[in-house]
Amino acid sequence: MEHSEQEQHAMDLPPGFRFHPTDEELITHYLAKKVADARFAALAVSVADLNKCEPWDLPSLARMGEKEWYFFCLKDRKYPTGLRTNRATESGYWKATGKDKDIFRGKALVGMKKTLVFYTGRAPKGDKSGWVMHEYRLNAKLHAASTSRGSLSGGRAASSKVATSFHHACVYLACDRSYILGHS
Secondary structure (H helix, E strand, C coil), rough: CCCCCCHHCCCCCCCCCCCCCCCCHHHHHHHHHHHHHHHCCCCCCCCCCCCCHHHHHHHHHHCCCCCCCEEEEEECEEECCCCECCCECCCCEEEEHHHEEEEEEEEEEEEEEEEEEEECCCCCCCCCEEEEEEEEEEEHHHHHHHHHCCCCCCCHHHHHHHHHHHEEEEEEEEEEHHHHHCCC
16 A cells, blocks of 8 residues: 655644544545545545455555545446446445435535445355445536536536446454454
8 A cells, every 4th residue: 555755745634643533524525525636636535446345455545544434436337238236246246235324414415325235256156255335426406516517537528427426335244353363
């Protein structure tokens, strides 16, 4: 896990510092800013491609955390012209559990939270693991406002911005410690 000198200096945090944002804070203070400006960087949130990394490899890519890690990622489409998300890795797949949770700031809906569990093997016969992912996405109206006023790629056309930013998500990954030790 290599960091620039500036990042290393910024990581000199006081003893006891913990990054533990609420769902609303993750969406409004991190994800919305990342969607509006792809260059936005957060001290405690790394960037990762979840389809190219197994969950047990992700902690080494994180900037901080022992049992919880935060990432920005670009969601991958299962089919080039479709809307379904590809959630498979080389060793397994992420499966959604339950229904999406609405995230509010006051009375305004700002985003959604989807909970997923990692299974090793291939669906539908995979084996459930101890890895849990919480995927956050912007409310469509907030998303449209973020992409219309922000720059995702240094000046591309507005239609390109919306298409690109559709794939952004903020991910909170957690795991049972015993499962981490088994895959170290």
